[in-house]
Amino acid sequence: MENVFYIDRLAYFAFPLNLIAGIFLVGVIIFLYVYYRENRFVKWLGGMQGTLWIIGSLIFVLLGEGILAGRWFCTWPFVCLLLLLWVNLGLVVLRHIRACSLRNVLFLLNHLGLWLALGGALWGAPDRKSVKLIAYLRQPEYTAVDETGRLYPLPFTVTLEKFQVEYYDRMQRVPKKFRSELILQNKECRLYTAIEVNEPVDFGGYSIYQDNYDREKGLYSVLLLVRDPWLGIVYTGILMMIIGAVGLVVCGPLRKPNQ
Template sequence: MNIEDKSINKKRETWQYPWGYKESFLIVAELMLLGLIIEVLSRGKGFTGIEWPVNAIIGVSIILIIATIHFFYRRNPIVRWLSSVPAAVSAISFFAFLVLLLGFIPQGNPHLSPVVQTLGLYHIKNSWLFVISGLYLLICLGLVTFRRSRSLTKKNIGFILNHAGMWIVLAAGSLGSGDLIRVTAELVESGAPVNTAISRKMEMKELPFSMELIDFKIDEYAPKLGIVDVTTGQLVEYEGTRTFSAEESKSLLVGPWSVRIDTFYTDAFLDSLVFRPYVFDGSAPAVLATVHNNSNNQSVSGWISCGSFIVPQIHLQLDQQNILVMLKPEAKKFSSDIVFSHNQQSDTATIEVNKPFMIKGFNIYQLSYDEEMGKWSRVSVVEVVKDPWLSVVYFGIFLLLGGAAYIFWIGNEPKNAEK
């Protein structure tokens, strides 16, 4: 009796089958160490990525290897562990940990510690750690999906759709990163057509089409005013507010000051010490304001302007410590009218920040402009993006949503309905 009790209560030794959470996370620790060692040996260069058709061949090979392991070696203890819950939890935790590091460690920062750079933590998405964690997760997901698909019951359909969709999203997102093209091009009004763009690595990329900027337009919000402490150079905060809109006939209380906007011009030029309304390339907004100090009953009045590349910036001195300033107007909307040409055919399109134009599989996004010139900018910076694997990712997301819908709606039927 005592011998039986001892055998029952005897703890399972580490690495004794079946493996559980302890072994699973020990393996994750070993995989992390392996990834760091490879990263150090490659001097922090990371995984350079693969392009078509190599990535497609690798993707198909991974599927075939997982299928072969499942159909011929599924009774192997290691294979059974790879399709178990502890292995899945450890794989997801490994991958999620790296995703968290992405948010905490600035990526691509050349001024990080040499240790961080050598370990590849400044480019985690291209590090060997990320490659190994993704491969581990794909193997676990694939084996679990194959195992559940052997029993194709009504209950398992939602599970299979979810896991297959997640596998496709992860595989396509990882393998397709080498085919992703993301470059920027600078277009100038009345300039020559542009058919090249520059990558983040400052590499020139030739495009299968040309772009010619016809017109660049910006709509701006009304400029904002604020009080600056000259000793700190910072905007002073009153009741949680640092700035207020410059609108004519507007009066408001800002701390000890009562501010009244007497005149507001959206476009003006400086004539001696007075602003006159006039629209020209380089005109700037201007405000005539009267400020009353309620603590000493003194008032001051004068013109304020944020200035431009032609008009000087003007502020109003309130006292020895504080000045009233105008901030640069924020862009409400900016867009570009562009002529796209390809094979002696041309299309004219207007692109905005969230309204791209597609041509030859490329999406053209409005990115930025010459901020020094402001609304008078004649330069438009566009981003050219091509992701041929995006449709595969969308297919995986569709399977995920289909599996979720199945589980929540069809899968909630009473169990006896299947019988």
């Protein structure tokens, strides 16, 4: 049963399969709109009733995840709901793309932005890579470890030059702040930088976060390296949503013709 419902090998759908699947589904959305937009099911899927049904189902999954503490986010039904929502948004965008008005342009920005952000997160998930690296003082490291424990070679070296930690109470050794000073180097450049918790640095296509450290002697720092090549699409979509939402607020509520 678990093998049927749970997605355990997301990497199988990595580039280029995710890109091919995404382009194929875009073609399906356009095909449905051009040839079957008057079909009852297509009208339902791209209409308010379909939107409410999909969002309601997603809320149910979120509640189940929170209450039952399961792995519902990693199931095929949840992914299918997200795909349905993506198709729903695509049909909504196509339905409003011909109308020429400022309010409609802002509406399109809002919904197209959400479509891009959701698509970038959904299709980019198989390409997202998260690994950890233990950096010892003044020892260049170029190999990290993924979530399965396998070695993962990096396209650059990481050298921990200095590590600092501040405590709230030195007797209890409760850390207030810890900071790693690093040298990051690849074939093109060499960067001396410092990272702290929630203050990552970007290098070589990776975002490098401070994750942990040697709590006994401070001889090494544990770094989290995240690679997400689809993140730019997500940020673009979010920016479009913000512009559209702010524009709709500035325009004010829709007025009837006789007002």
